[in-house]
Amino acid sequence: MTATTQPRTAELAPGQAKPKKPLKVQLKGQELAERKFARKLITPALVVAILITQVPFVVTIYYSFQNWNLARPQDRSFAGFDNYVAVITNGAFLPSLWATIRIVGGSVILSLVLGLILAVLLDRKFRGQALARTLLITPFLVMPAAAALIWKFSLLDFNTGMVNYGLSFFGIPPVAWNTDHPGLTIVFTLTWQYTPFMMLILLAGLQSQAGEVLEAADVDGASALQTFRYMTLPHLRTYAELATLLGTVMMIQVFDPVNIMTKGAGDTKTLPYLLYERAFIGQQIGEAAAYGVVTVIITIVIATAALRTLFKVFTEEAR
DSSP states (O other), X not given: OOOOOOOSSOOOOTTOOOOOOOXXXXXXXXXXXXXXXXXXXXXXXXXXXXXXXXXXXXXXXXXXXXXXXXXXTTOOEEOXXXXXXXXXXXXXXXXXXXXXXXXXXXXXXXXXXXXXXXXXXXXXOOTTHHHHHXXXXXXXXXXXXXXXXXXXXXXXXXXXXXXHHHHHTTTOOOOOHHHHOHXXXXXXXXXXXXXXXXXXXXXXXXXXXXXXXXXXXXXXXXXXXHHIIIIIHHHHHHHXXXXXXXXXXXXXXXXXXXXXXXXXXXXXXXHHHHHHIIIIISOBHHHXXXXXXXXXXXXXXXXXXXXXXXXXXXXXXXO
């Protein structure tokens, strides 16, 4: 007695078409091909980005372990962690870090508050709205060096500055802003330049708020101030966090205003200027490279928090 086995697949009848693959499998293969094509498109840009950003950083790390002074260019040796020890112990790093925190923190807070006020004003319909937005964005498009020159000579100069000219109408004597209040001059410049950046992010948040919610609050008898405080501000919280973090990442790298306006005097020696001072004035390449690596690490920590907030915004918007 022999056992008969059943065929695994039924034979096709004459003229019967072969069944097609499931649509899900076809879509999966198409999606995989599109991903491979997308990777091929971005590969050249990725390679260029790595060469421009990562290779110099690796070289900077190498220099940070070298004992190299430009006054004696041929006298180079391996320094180990001596440069990093010097960064922490020479007494210049902590004051510079504190100056960076004060200047960047004050600029971010003022930019955020002014950006919120301007965003609320621009969120309304009025004649010339497009022109007003363009003019308010203009300071963010000005080069940092040009902005520093404008504020140093045209606005804050002791003799010919427009700020002192305006204060004279109120009987206030001229103020030597650049020498008596150097920290404020840097804060004024950064606030003027980065307020449009904060304004754009907050304006996007205002325009993403559902109009039905605001109409419901109006029907329920809520005043404009109550609606703004209890509904608009909570809605803008994520956008404000994003603007704060991204603005901090950009401002912490600012060098031109400090170099042009104060030369690091009056507790305005930020981390980027301290790096420049060690490299081009002190000619200590190894120590300057160590300052650069430490500054990059601090920036990466802030940037990581900023990117997490950015992804959180996109995730919440996609829901």
